[in-house]
Amino acid sequence: MNNKNTKLNNQELRLNEIINLVENYTRTAKHLETHSNISSPNKIAEAKDIQARREDAINHLKNKILCNENSSFS
Numbered sequence: 001m002n003n004k005n006t007k008l009n010n011q012e013l014r015l016n017e018i019i020n021l022v023e024n025y026t027r028t029a030k031h032l033e034t035h036s037n038i039s040s041p042n043k044i045a046e047a048k049d050i051q052a053r054r055e056d057a058i059n060h061l062k063n064k065i066l067c068n069e070n071s072s073f074s
Contacts, residue, residue, distance in 0.1 A: 011065065018061045025054045 032039075032047055039047075 014061050014065050018058060018065070021054050021058050021061070025051060025058065028054075 028047055028051055032044065032051075036044055
């Protein structure tokens with residue numbers, strides 16, 4: 001039973017992390033659309049880099065959730 005609880009806890013942590021990543025991604029995307037004409041090119045490039053890393057993290061977590069990996073959360 002303990003192993004099942006650990007597995008469910010890991011899944012819950014992954015789901016919470018993916019929700020936070022998607023919310024941050026969406027918020028930044030809207031900010032880029034709204035303010036890209038007044039932000040410095042360096043800030044825009046930095047935001048796009050962060051967005052790319054978030055996309056990778058979202059895809060990684062999505063794959064872990066869909067594959068139902070039993071490894072520890074990360």
